Each structure stands twice: as C-alpha cells, then as structure tokens.
Amino acid sequence: MKASGTPAGGRKKSKEWFEALMIAALFAAVIRVFIVESYRIPTSSMESTLMAGDFLFVNKFVYGARVPFTDYRLPSFDEVEHGDIIVFKYPEDRSLNYIKRCVALPGDTLEIRNRELFVNGSRVPLPEHAGFLRQMAPPGYAESQIFPRFSGYNKDQYGPLRVPKQGDEVPLDAMHLPLYAAIISYEGHALSVSGDxxxxxxxxxxxxxxxxxxxxxxxxxxxxxxDSRYWGFLPEGDLVGQALMVYWSWNPNLSFFAPMEKLSSIRWERIGLIVH
Structure with a gap:
C-alpha cells in the first residue's frame, strides 16, 4: 500500500483539484452566457437613474438568451414591457452593448411634443431620475442626425412614428425608405431604387x-x-437582457494609480440598488 504522501497520491489530489476547477469554470460560463452577466455603465446616457461607473447584473434568460455561435435563442420567460431598462446589441455596431429604457413596443405609435413623450396618444411621465441638460429644441427645427433622415424631427419634437410589428405591411416608396431600409436589410433582403x-x-x-x-x-x-431617435428601431434579436441590480459603483474617471482616491470614490449608497 502506498503512503498518502507518495507522488501517486499527490497526482490524484491534483487531478481532483483540476476537475473541480474545470466544473466550476463550466458552471460560471453557463451562468454568464445564459442566466446573469455583469455589465459596466460606460457613459452618462442613463443618468441619474444609472451612473457612469455603475456595475450591474443583467438578467439574460428573461428574454431568452442566445446560444453562442448560432442565431438560436432559448425560450423567453417574459416579454419586454414599457419602461424596462434593457441591454442590447447596438444595431450599428453589434460588438457593442448599449443600455436604454424601452419606451415603445412593437405596434405602438410614439410621439414627442415639447419634450413630453406620448405612446398611443397617452402621456408617459418622465422617469423619476430622468432629465434634460440643454435648451428645448423648438417645433419646426430639423436635426440632420435624427432618424429617419429628412423627417424634419428633432430630439424634443418627434413623430408620430409607428414602431414596426411582425406582420405589418409597410409602403415602399421614396418617402418611406429611410424609415424601413435598415430593418429590411436586417431581415436579409436587398433594396435598390431606380427612378421612382x-x-x-x-x-x-x-x-x-x-x-x-x-x-x-x-x-x-x-x-x-x-438612442432610437438617432439610429432607429431596435430588433428583437438584438436583446441581451434586463438590468437587475447595481452591485458596485465608483468614479470611472479616477485612475487605479491613485488607489486611495479611487477607493474613496466608491458610491456605497448605490450598491444593492434595484434598477427600475
């Protein structure tokens, strides 16, 4: 009988440790891909609801997680609702994840009048921590970067605009092409124009x-x-998940080479904050 301190015994323990680590890594990967993933807020676009430097847990299974390297999604447990804060693939660069608030669902008609949001004719109150930084753009002032091009809309005076829903039949003409060209391309079809x-x-x-x-x-x-005012409609296939909770937060502009300042910037009051 070999003593427990022999090389064979050490190799057996090493193998057991290696197997345990591999199983733990596999479980961690499954959780990250299909259930919950961490996400860092990089910009101020959701302030003051979410702050640059917040770290979130994102629920990926709620809308049906995507199976890696395929176009297949697992069955969803819930649908996106008005007001949900969602993480998604940025349609103009799907290597990037964005986070915004869903304000209109498929089939809804959206309009912004003097900064007030209306969905299906009903006024939607501004979220509790939402706000504005600049002067309101007046009616009739067109912003060239606004979607769709040549609409005459601006960020504060927008629409009315119907959000496309599966089965909608939309017109294809010079007036409507800027509105639907991106989704037609996303759905795998080729568009071209010759004259009218x-x-x-x-x-x-x-x-x-x-x-x-x-x-x-x-x-x-x-x-x-x-957001959608600038790049258009978000495809359902680009959904990543729903924001859950802030688990860490600090000032992202401070360097790790100044550790005491970095640590002193921790926003303890935000840790554990439920996102809504």
Whole structure:
C-alpha cells in the first residue's frame, strides 16, 4: 500500500483539484452566457437613474438568451414591457452593448411634443431620475442626425412614428425608405431604387411585410443619449437582457494609480440598488 504522501497520491489530489476547477469554470460560463452577466455603465446616457461607473447584473434568460455561435435563442420567460431598462446589441455596431429604457413596443405609435413623450396618444411621465441638460429644441427645427433622415424631427419634437410589428405591411416608396431600409436589410433582403421604383430582392415592390418585432428605446438623460431617435428601431434579436441590480459603483474617471482616491470614490449608497 502506498503512503498518502507518495507522488501517486499527490497526482490524484491534483487531478481532483483540476476537475473541480474545470466544473466550476463550466458552471460560471453557463451562468454568464445564459442566466446573469455583469455589465459596466460606460457613459452618462442613463443618468441619474444609472451612473457612469455603475456595475450591474443583467438578467439574460428573461428574454431568452442566445446560444453562442448560432442565431438560436432559448425560450423567453417574459416579454419586454414599457419602461424596462434593457441591454442590447447596438444595431450599428453589434460588438457593442448599449443600455436604454424601452419606451415603445412593437405596434405602438410614439410621439414627442415639447419634450413630453406620448405612446398611443397617452402621456408617459418622465422617469423619476430622468432629465434634460440643454435648451428645448423648438417645433419646426430639423436635426440632420435624427432618424429617419429628412423627417424634419428633432430630439424634443418627434413623430408620430409607428414602431414596426411582425406582420405589418409597410409602403415602399421614396418617402418611406429611410424609415424601413435598415430593418429590411436586417431581415436579409436587398433594396435598390431606380427612378421612382423600389426593388426588393431584384423585383419591383410597393409594400413589404415586416418579419420581426422592433422596439423604441431612449436614455433617461434625454439630451445626452445616442438612442432610437438617432439610429432607429431596435430588433428583437438584438436583446441581451434586463438590468437587475447595481452591485458596485465608483468614479470611472479616477485612475487605479491613485488607489486611495479611487477607493474613496466608491458610491456605497448605490450598491444593492434595484434598477427600475
């Protein structure tokens, strides 16, 4: 019989430790991919609801987590609701995650009048910690960066605009192309224009039937948010999850080379904050 201190006994313990570590790493990976993931707030677009330097837990299974390296999503446990704070792939660069508040669902009609949000004709109160930084843009003043191009809208005077819903039949003409071109491309179709005629996948078309659901999102910091007012509708397939809780928060502008200042910037009052 070999003594417990022999090389064979040491190799057995090392193997057991290695197996335990691999199992723990596998469980951690499954949790991160399918259940809960950490997310850091990089900008001030959601202030003061969320602050730059907040670290969040994001619920990924609630809307159906995506299986890595595929287009398949697991079944969802809930649907996006008005007011949910959601994390999603930025449609213009899907390597980036963004976080905003969902203000309109598929099929809703949205309008902003003098900074006040209306959905389906009903006024939506400003979120508790939301606000504005700059002077209100007046009616009739067009912002060139606003979606859709040439609409004449601005960040404070916007719409009315219907958010596309699966099954909607939308017109294809020069007036409506800036509104729907991105979602048609996202859904895998080719658009082209010749004179006054629109071609869909090489064939003349006057209408298009929307294949998926879309959302309209805005930042709570309404004057400093790159949101749907600027880049358009959020595809359901780009949803990542719902923000849950702030588990850490400090000043992101302070360097780690000044550790005492960095530690003194910890926002203890925000740790454990439920996001809503």
């Amino acid at each position: 005629r629109v071609f869909l996948d090489g064939r003349p078309a006057e209408t298009y039937r929307v294949e998926g659901n879309y959302y309209f999102v805005m930042g709570d910091n309404r004057d400093n948010s790159l």
